Amino acid sequence: MVEIRIHGRGGQGNVLAAYLLATAAFLEGKYSQAFPSFGAERRGAPIAAFVRIESTPILRRSQVTAPRYLILQDHGLLRIAETVTGLVREGAILVNSPDSADTIRSRLGEEGFSIDPSVRIASIPATRLAMELMGRPIPNAPLLSAFLSLTGILSADSLVQALSGRFSGDVLQKNLSLVKAGGSLVEAGLWKETVNA
Amino acid sequence: MTSSEPPSPSVDWAALRNSQPRFSGMESGHGACQGCGQALATRLVLEAAGPDVIVANATGCLEIFTTPWPQSAWTVPWIHSLFENAAAVAAGIEVALRAQGRKTRVLAFAGDGGTFDIGFQALSGMLERNHDVLFVCFDNEAYMNTGIQRSGSTPHGAWTNTSPAGKVRQGKRHFKKDLLAIIAAHGIPYAATASVAYPSDLRTKVRRGLDIEGPSFLLVHSPCPLGWGHDSALTVAVDRLAVETGLFPVLEMERGHVVETMKIRNPRPVREYLELQIRFQHLLGDSPEAREEREHLQALADANIERYGLRAEAPGPRDSEGADTVRRGGSRWG
C-alpha cells in the first residue's frame, strides 16, 4: 500500500489534491482512500491530507503516521516538525519551492531535522508556475503532475481525467496546462525504483 | 315567564349537534376549565378556518385538555409534538404538503409560553423562511398549564406563582414582551392581534391570515379564569376591558406596518380591568406602591393608545364598541 501525506495550508487546495490523487488511482482501477487531517484550522494554517493507494480494498481507517511520500505545498512547512515526522526510510519528499533539492536538504539540516540519506527530495516552483499560467497561487496541479511523473504510480492522463471530473471550461484548461508544465519540470521515473523497492 | 324545557330524552342530540350550521373543529367533551378563554378562542379559530386544515399544537393546556387518550376533541388532523416546536412542525407539514401538491392549510397553535418564550426561536425561523403557515398564539399571559408561572407575556405588576406579590415586590417586575414589534421586524405579509371579546373580528383575521400566502401570525388574547382569577362568566367581559383600556391593542399589520386598528371611543380606566382579576388585587389598595403600579399600568395603556392611534371620536364599524354589536336573527356570523 502506498501512503502519501500532503502538507499545505488551509485554502491551498490540500484536501482537493488528496482527493484528486485518490480519484486518479480509482480511475486506473485501483483502490484508494483520501481524507483530510480533520482539523479545525482556518485559512492559512498548516494542514495535512492523506492518500492511500492499493490494488486491493483498503480497510484501514487510521491516520497515515508513516508515509512513503510527502508532498509539500510550500517550503515554509519544512520548519514544522509534524511535516516530516514518520516518513519512512527510502521515502521521498516533493516540495513546492524555487530552491533546488540540495538547498532544501541542507535547510532541513539547519532546522535540526536529521534526514536519512535514503530519503529523496525533489522540488518544483509550482506557485510561480500557477501564477504564470493561471494567475492564482494554487500549486497543487503542477505538484501532483510532477509527483506522478517522478513516481510513475499513476499516469498523468488519470490526473487529467480526475481534474475533468471536478472542473470545466477555462479553469479546467488552465489546470491541464499546469499539469503539463509541472510534469515536464522533473525527470520522469526518477523515483520509480523506490516505488518498486 | 317561560323556561326552556330540560333536554328531552327523545331528542337525537348527536344528530342535532352534527347538523349545526358551523364547522366544529374542536368537539365538546374537552376538559378545559369553566369559561376557558383558550377553548373559546380555539373553537372560533377552527370554525373560521374550516375542515381542510392541519393543526400543529404546542404543549400546553390546549393539548392537555383536548386529547385525553383514547379521546380527542379535534375533528381536524392534529399533531402535538413538543412545547417549543409547533412552528417548526407546522413548517415541516407545510413543505410536505407543498411537495405533494396538497392545498390543505396549516395552522400552528401555541400559548404564550410556546410563542413568546420557549417556542420563539422556532417561530422566528418559520417566519423568516416564509412558510405558508398561520401561527396562532393563545395569549393568556402566563404559564397556566404548569400552574400559573410568569411568562414573557405576563403584564407588568401581575401576580403569578413565580412573580408573587409580597412585602417588597408588587408582582411581575418586567414588562410584557412587545412580541408584535418583533414579529413586525420579520416583515411577514400579515400579523394581527385579536380578542375573544370580538369573535367576528377574530374570525375575519383568521380567514385573512389563511388567505394570504406566506407566514401569518395571530395573537389572540385569551383570558384564563383560573390564572387571572376572574369569574368564569366574565371571560369575555374581562377581555373586552383589556381592549377598551388600551392594555391589549387590537390591530393588523402588513409587512410590519400597522394598517388597521380597533379604535376605542371611550377608553376605560385600567382600574376597571384590574378590579375583576385576583392577579391584580394587590394593586388596588391605598399603599403608595400599589398606587404607583396602578398609575404605571394606566400609563402603559395610555401609551398604547397613543402609539397605535387608538382613539376615535366617531363610531366606526371596527371600533371596540361597534365591532361586535349584535345582529338579531342568528346572523352573528353573517
Place this chain on the structure above:
Amino acid sequence: MREALEGSQAIARAVALCRPQVVAAYPITPQTHIVEGLARLIADGLLAAELVSVESEFSAASVVLGAAAAGSRSYTASASQGILLMSEVLYNISGLRIPVVLTCANRAVSSPVSIWNDHQDSMAVRDSGWIQLYCADNQEAVDTTIQAFRISERTELPVMVCMDGFTLTHTLEPIDLPEAAQVDAFLPPFHFSRTLSSVAPLSQGTLVSPEFFTEMRYLQHRAFDAAEREILETDRDWGHLVGRECGGLLHVEGDREAPVGILAMGSVYGTLKDAHQAGLLGRHVRLLRLRSFRPFPAEAIRRACTGLADLLVLDRALSPGSGGIVAHEIRSALYGVPGAPRVANVVVGLGGRNVPDGIFREMLDSLEKNPPAFSFFDLDPRKLPDPGPDASAPSGSLFSPR
C-alpha cells in the same frame, strides 16, 4: 455505478436516490457536506425535494417530524451537539412512530469542545427509541442509508444511520452507487399509515394517562422485535439486488473458532480487520462487528460468542462514572449464559484520537494479564495533572484511573 466519492457526497447521492420530499438540516461539523451535497443536487434539479434550512437542529428534527407525519419521505442529518439539541424531538418522533431517516456524522460531545469523531452523540440518545445502525465504511453507509428508509417505513420506527465523522464523512474512496431503478424497485413510494389528512383526520401526540402509558411503551418496545427481522430481511433483499450486504444485525468473521474475540462498531472495525488480515494481531481472533445497536441483537450476540473465552469490547463513548456503554449491554446479553466469555471493555479513540492498527495487539496482549473490566486504553497518564503512581506506565497499556 462506481465512483470515487467523498463519504458525505456519497450519502447525499444515496439519499437523493431514495427520493425524499423534504430535507431539513442545520449545519454542524462534520455533517455539513452531506446537506451541502443535497442542496447542490436540488439546486441542479437532480432532486425534487424541499430543502428547509432551519435555524437549529431542534427545528430540523421538528420539520422532518411534521413533514413525515404529513406524508412526505423526510431526511435530516446532524452530529454531536446537534443530536443532543434534537434529543427531545428524537424521543418524540419515535414515540409518535413516525418514519424518518437521520444520518449521524458521529462526533464527540462537548465540553471540552471536540469536533472529532467518537460515538458519544448517538450513544447519548440510545434510549430515544430510534433504530441505530453503525457503518464500517462509506459503501456500507450508502447501502444502509437506502435500507434505512425501507426499514423505517416498514417498522414505523425512525432510523439513525451512524457514520463516523471525518473518518468516513470526509474520506474519498470508491463507492458503488446503485442505479435509480434499483432503488425504486427496492423502496416503494413513501406511505405513512397515519398521515395527517383532512380526509381521515387523526389526533397524534395525545396525553396518555398512567393507566395506558406502560402499554404504549410496550408497543414501542415490541416494534423493535419486528425491526430486528426487518433489518435482516432488508439487508438480505438488498444483497440479492446489488450483490453486497451490510452485515445484518451483527457481523462475525475472522477466525471463527478462536477463543478470543474483539467487538467493535463503526469505522474502527476496518482498521481492526486490516490488522487481522495483515497478521498484526499475533493470534487467532474472532471479529465481531455490531451493526445494529438498536435493536440490540442479544440473541445474535449470544450465538456469536459461543466458544469464546475472552471478548474485548471497544467503546468509543463513555458513560462517566460507569465506563463504556456497548460493553455493558454485551455483558447484559451474556448474563447467565453457561460458558459465557469474560468481557473486557476498553474505551479508545475518544474525540478523534487516532486508533492505529498496532493498538489491537496490545489490547489482546493485555487480556492475558487479568485486565480490569474497564479501561481507557489509549490514555497517556503523563498528560494528567496528577500523574499518580502509574505515571510511568507507558502509553498503550491497560490503565484504569479508578
Place this chain on the structure above:
Amino acid sequence: MGIERDGPPSPPRVTPGGFAFPGTTRSNHTGSWRLERPLYETSASPCHGACPAHEEIPVYLDHLAMDRPREAWESLVAANPIPAVTGRVCPHPCESSCHRGAFDAAVSIHSVERFLGDMALREGWSYPGFDGEKRDEAVAVVGAGPAGLSCAYHLRRFGYRVTLFDALPEAGGNCRVIPDYRLPGEVLSREVERVLAVGIDFRPGTKLGRDLSLEDLEEGFSAVFLAPGRQKNRSYSVDHALPGDLHHGLDLLWEWRNVGTLPRWERAIVVGGGNTAIDLARSLLRTGTREVHVVTDEELPGAPSQPGRGVMPAISREVGMALEEGVRIHPGRRIGRLILREERVVGVELVHALKEIEGQTPVHRAFEGTETVLEADAVIPAVGQEVDPAGIARLLRNRTVLPVLATGQVEGETRIFAGGDACPGGGIVSHAVGSGHHGARMIDALLRKKELSPKTPPTPIPYSSLNRVYFERRPAFALQEAPPEARDGFSEIETTGPLPLLRQEADRCFSCGHCLECDNCWTLCPDGAVLKTGGRSDLPVPYVFDYDYCKGCGLCARECPSGHIRMVPEP
C-alpha cells in the same frame, strides 16, 4: 363487598404512537361538572308591562326588524286589532318605560305600531287566527267602542258567536270624536270595519235600557260584556251659574263629526285638562275661533311637579302641539266666577288653584286674592263624562262607574263582565282594547269552565340584566310632523316613514327578556354546549343547551344582550 359494577368494561386498546380518533371527547360528558345551569327564560319587557293593550312589543319589533312586516302585524293584532288607531292616539306609556330610553332614546314604538297598522290597511291583510275551534255559545257585547270591539274580536278568535250592540249608528265609540288631524276618520272606519268583518253580528242603534234590557241579554246569551263607555256629560257650573248657551266639549266634537260645523267665537275658554279639552281647543282654532284658552287647575305635562300634584291627563305631545298652534293654556287656574251680561258670557275671573290627589280622590283648592279677569265670549266645559246608568242601574248601585273584579266580572255577577271607560281607571284607547281582550279571555275561561285566573302584571326585567355593550347608540326614528303654521286644516299632522327606516327603528329594540337570536350564546360557549335547533318542531327555538357538555360557566348568561338566559342552581 362494597359497590360493584356489572361486569368490568373492557379497556380500550392502545394505538401506535398513541393516536386518537377525531371528536371522541364527545363521550366525555363534562356536564357533570356543573353547579349551575343556564336556562333560556323569556321575561317580560318593560314596554309589555306598561302597554295597556298587553301588546308583545319586542316580538313584533323583532319581526319587523327581520323584515317580516306581516308577521309583525299579525303578532301585534294578536293583542290589539286596531293598531292604526292606537298607533296614532295612544300616549304610548310603553315608550316611557323603554329601557332603551336610559341608553340613548326610547324605541319609537308608536311609530312602528302605526306603520304596521297602516301597512295592513294598505295591503288589505286580514286577521290571522280565526281558523280554530268553533264554539256554540253566544256572547253579547254592549258598546262598539275600542273595548267592545276588542272583546268581540277576541271572542270571535276563540270561536264564539258574538252579537255587538251599540246605541249609535256607527261603531267606534268615542274614537269617533278624535279630530282628523290626529286620527283620520277613514283610518278608524277601515279598522272598525275590518274588526266587524270577522263575523260579528253588529246591531247599531240598539241602546241598552231603551231597546233591550240586561235581562234580555242574560237570557239570550251565555255571557255579557258591557262596554258602554261614558257618554253622559259630567255636570258643570261655576257656583251654580251657567252661561245661557252652554255647550259641552264632547257635544261640540260630536257636532263637528256629525254635522261638520262649529261655532265661531272671538275668544273661547275651554275648561278642563283632558284630551277632549285639547282636541276641542285645537279644533276651534282650526274652524275660525280667533282665540282659544284652556283653563285647568292641573299642571302642564312635564312641568316640575310636587308629588300628589295633578297633571293634565291629556297626551303630553298633544298639549305641546296645541301650544305650538296657539292655544293658550292656563295651568293651575280655575274659573272663580263667570262674568255674565244677561245670560251671555263676557268674561271669567281666573283664580290660582291646584288639584291634589289624596288617596283616590282629587281635592281642588283655590287661593283667594289671586283673581284676574279674562274676557271671553264662550266658556265650554270639557271636564269629563260619566257612565249613563240607563239599563245598568242594577249593576251600578249608585256608583258612577261599573265595579269590576280582577276577573273582569261585574261585582256580584257571574256571567256579566265589563271593560273600557265605564270601569274604574282607563280613559285611553289602548286601555280599552286591553280590557276588552281581558274580558274575552275571562269569558272564554268561564264558558270552558276553567278557573278564571287573571294574569298578574309581569315584573319587567331590570335594566341591569341587559348587557348593553352589544348595542350601538343610534338615533331614534321620529314621525314627520307638519310645522304649526302649516296645520291649518284637519289633515293629519304626523306622517310616517318608509319601511326601511321603521325596520331600523324596530331593530333598535333591546328585546328585553326576549331572545334576539343574536347567536351570542352559540358563538361564545367555550364548550360548544349551545345548539341551534334550526326550526325543529320537537325543540324550542332557536337554541337549546346541551347539558351533557355545559359546564355551567355562566358566560352565555353574562353575555346575553337581552337577559334571556338565567343561571339556576343544579337540581
